[in-house]
Amino acid sequence: MKLKLLPKFILSLGILGVALTVTITFFSYSNSKGYLEDMYALRVTTGSKSIASMLAVEDVRAIIAEGGDQSAAYSKVTGLFNTLKQDGLITYLSLVVPDEDSVTFYIDALVEAMGDDPANQIPYNSDILYTDAARDEKDLQNYELIWELYAQNRGTDSPVITDNSYGYNYTSVSPVLAENGKAIAEIQYILDMQQVRNHLNSFLYTMLLISLGIVLVTLLCYVLFVRRVVTTPIGQLAKFTKDITESKEFAGQKITIKTNDEIEDLGNSFNYMLEELEVHIENLSKITAEKERIGAELDVARNIQASMLPCIFPAFPERPELDIYATMTPAKEVGGDFYDFFLVDDDRLAMVMADVSGKGVPAALFMVIAKTLLKNVAQAGLTPKDVLEKVNNQLCVNNEAAMFVTVWLGVLEISTGKLICANAGHEYPVLKRAGGDYQLVKDKHGFVLAGMENSRYKGYELQMNPGDRLFLYTDGVTEATNARSELYGTGRMLAALNRNRDADCETLLHRMKEDIDAFVGEAPQFDDITMLSLELVPQNGPGMKKMKLTPALESIGQVTSFVEQELEAAGVSMKVIVQMNVAVDEIISNIARYSGATYATVGVAVENGLVTLRFADNGRPYDPTGRPDPDTTLPLEEREIGGLGIFIVKKSMDTVEYEYHHGLNILTLTKQG
Numbered sequence: 001m002k003l004k005l006l007p008k009f010i011l012s013l014g015i016l017g018v019a020l021t022v023t024i025t026f027f028s029y030s031n032s033k034g035y036l037e038d039m040y041a042l043r044v045t046t047g048s049k050s051i052a053s054m055l056a057v058e059d060v061r062a063i064i065a066e067g068g069d070q071s072a073a074y075s076k077v078t079g080l081f082n083t084l085k086q087d088g089l090i091t092y093l094s095l096v097v098p099d100e101d102s103v104t105f106y107i108d109a110l111v112e113a114m115g116d117d118p119a120n121q122i123p124y125n126s127d128i129l130y131t132d133a134a135r136d137e138k139d140l141q142n143y144e145l146i147w148e149l150y151a152q153n154r155g156t157d158s159p160v161i162t163d164n165s166y167g168y169n170y171t172s173v174s175p176v177l178a179e180n181g182k183a184i185a186e187i188q189y190i191l192d193m194q195q196v197r198n199h200l201n202s203f204l205y206t207m208l209l210i211s212l213g214i215v216l217v218t219l220l221c222y223v224l225f226v227r228r229v230v231t232t233p234i235g236q237l238a239k240f241t242k243d244i245t246e247s248k249e250f251a252g253q254k255i256t257i258k259t260n261d262e263i264e265d266l267g268n269s270f271n272y273m274l275e276e277l278e279v280h281i282e283n284l285s286k287i288t289a290e291k292e293r294i295g296a297e298l299d300v301a302r303n304i305q306a307s308m309l310p311c312i313f314p315a316f317p318e319r320p321e322l323d324i325y326a327t328m329t330p331a332k333e334v335g336g337d338f339y340d341f342f343l344v345d346d347d348r349l350a351m352v353m354a355d356v357s358g359k360g361v362p363a364a365l366f367m368v369i370a371k372t373l374l375k376n377v378a379q380a381g382l383t384p385k386d387v388l389e390k391v392n393n394q395l396c397v398n399n400e401a402a403m404f405v406t407v408w409l410g411v412l413e414i415s416t417g418k419l420i421c422a423n424a425g426h427e428y429p430v431l432k433r434a435g436g437d438y439q440l441v442k443d444k445h446g447f448v449l450a451g452m453e454n455s456r457y458k459g460y461e462l463q464m465n466p467g468d469r470l471f472l473y474t475d476g477v478t479e480a481t482n483a484r485s486e487l488y489g490t491g492r493m494l495a496a497l498n499r500n501r502d503a504d505c506e507t508l509l510h511r512m513k514e515d516i517d518a519f520v521g522e523a524p525q526f527d528d529i530t531m532l533s534l535e536l537v538p539q540n541g542p543g544m545k546k547m548k549l550t551p552a553l554e555s556i557g558q559v560t561s562f563v564e565q566e567l568e569a570a571g572v573s574m575k576v577i578v579q580m581n582v583a584v585d586e587i588i589s590n591i592a593r594y595s596g597a598t599y600a601t602v603g604v605a606v607e608n609g610l611v612t613l614r615f616a617d618n619g620r621p622y623d624p625t626g627r628p629d630p631d632t633t634l635p636l637e638e639r640e641i642g643g644l645g646i647f648i649v650k651k652s653m654d655t656v657e658y659e660y661h662h663g664l665n666i667l668t669l670t671k672q673g
Helices: 005-054 057-064 072-087 137-151 194-247 262-308 360-378 384-396 489-499 505-520 553-569 574-595 644-652
Strands: 092-098 102-108 126-129 160-164 167-177 183-192 322-329 337-345 348-356 405-413 418-424 430-432 438-440 459-463 469-473 529-536 545-549 600-607 610-617 655-661 664-672
Touching (some): 005 072, 005 183, 005 194, 057 102, 057 183, 072 102, 137 160, 137 167, 167 194, 337 529, 348 360, 348 469, 348 529, 360 384, 384 405, 430 489, 438 489, 489 505, 505 529, 553 574, 574 600, 574 644, 574 664
Antiparallel strands (some): 092 102, 092 183, 102 126, 160 167, 167 183, 337 348, 430 438, 469 529, 600 610, 610 664
C-alpha cells in the first residue's frame, strides 16, 4: 500500500520530535540530578563537620561519661541538636561512639514539630550491634567503613548513600577530637533524600509533558505549513501528471503553482516539458510518416530489384540439361549483391555473381547500372575477359562516389560443357565433379570493376561434364558472423556443400542458408547473402533425363510431353508409353493437390528396355505405397473414396518404390518396355 507524502512528513517529524524530546528531557534530568546530589552531599558533609567543631570536648566527655545524661552538658548539647535539626531540616542528628562491632548512642535529637515520634527515639547509652542495625550486606559494609574511619580519627569526606528499607539517605559522620587528636565521639548526620528524588521525578515528568506538548504544537504548525506549501502543490502536480498520462492528451495542458520556490520551478519545468513534448510528438508524427513513406518506397525498390534478378524457376524448363537456381538475402531493404544468368544464344549460358561495395540504396543503384552493363555487353558475344574490361571502363566514368563491384562472369557452352570465365576480385567459384566433392577453383583475380580505368583481366576455361555442379557465392556467405564474432568461413561452407552433395540445386541453396542461419544464431546479418548453383544434367546414354517444374495441374501436359518424347526416342512401345502417361497424370496431380510442394523433378531413363520413371518433390512426407489397396470386389457405393489411381499405377508397373531422402519424397516406377 502506498503511503502519501503528508503522512510521511508527519511520521518522520513525529519520530524526530519524540527523539529530541526524550534526549533533551533526560539530559536536563541528568544535569539537575547531578547538581542536586552534589549540593546535598556537600550539605551533609559540611553540616556534620560544622556541628563537630561546635562542640566542646569537656561537654562531650561529660555526656559520654557514666551518668552523663544527668549532666548540664547533656541538656545543653541535646537542646543544641534539636535546634540544629529543626533549623537545618536534618532527618537524624546523633552523638555516637562507634567500636568494632557496634555503635553507642548518647544523644538522638528529637523534634516533635517535625513529626518525630518519641517512641522511635534511641535512648541514652544504647549500644546497637551493626548486624542488628544493617538491612543488607551493603549496609553492614558501610557501618564497618565508618568504624575504620573513626579508628583513624577521620570522618567521611563524602556521604554514605543508602537506599533500603530505612529509606534513601545521605549519611555523613565527623569525629569530635580531643586535645591529642584522638576521636572520643562522632556526629552522625543523616538526611532523607526521598523528597529530592520525588522532586527530580516530578521534574522529569513535567519536562516530558511540556516538551511533548511543544513538539505536538510545533508539529501541528509545521504540518499545516508543509501541507500548504509542499504537499498540496506536489499533490496537484502528481494528479495533473496522472490525468495527462491516463488521457494521453498533451496539447494545451498546463498547471499553475504559486509557491515562489523550487516547487513552482518544478511546475514551470513540467509545463515547458509538455510544450516540448507536444512539439516532439508533432515532429515524431512527421518523421514516422516520412519513414513510412520511405519504407514504402524501399519496399517498391526491393520489389523492383528482386524483379530485375532471375526469380522464376525452373528458369529453362525447355532445357532439361540445365538445372540452375539462385537466391539473394539482402542485409537491408535493398542490397548491393546481385546474380544474373541469361542465354547469350541457343548454346551459350552466361552467369554472373557480383558484390557491390556498401549497402542500402546507393549500392542498389550501382548494382542496377553494373548488372545492366554486364548483360548488355555480354549479349554482344564478347568473352568474359573482354566483357569485364569494357564494363570496367564504363563504370569508371563519373564514379565520384568511388564505388566498385567484384564480379565473377562465366559463359557456358551447353553442347560441349566448356565454361569460359573471368574474375574481377570476386570469391573463388566452387566446382563439383560427378561423384566427387565440392572444391574451390582458385582462379586468378583481377582488380575490382570501377576501381581503376583500363584494368586488364585474365580469362580461363573449365570443362564441365554431365553431372558436374558449379556453386557461386558472395562474401556474405563466408563472412557471416555469429555472436562470438566467429566467421562462417570457407571450411564450413565446403563442409555444408559436401553434406548435401546429392541435393538438387534448389534444395542445396536452401540447406546452405539454413546452415548459415544455424551458425549465426541471433546475431544480426551485416552483409547480403547471395548464392547460385548450376548442374549440367546428364542427357545422353543410360543416364536419367530430368525436368524440373512447379507442381500444378497445368504442368501435367508439359510433363507427359517430355516423358513421351524421351520414351519414343528410346523405342518404347506405345502401350508402355500410355501406361507411363497415366502414371504421370496421377502422381503429378496428387503432388499438386496434396503435398504442398514448391517444386518437383521428373526423371526418365531407358536402359536395356527397362523404363525408369522417378518423381521427387519437397512437399510433406507421404508414402503412397503404404496405403492399403481398395477392395475392388465391393460394390461401387461401398468402396472408400480415393486410392484408386495409385492402385492402377501399382498394378500397371513392374515395381513401385518410395523413399524420403534429404527432405524429398522420391517415388520410382519401373516397367519393362
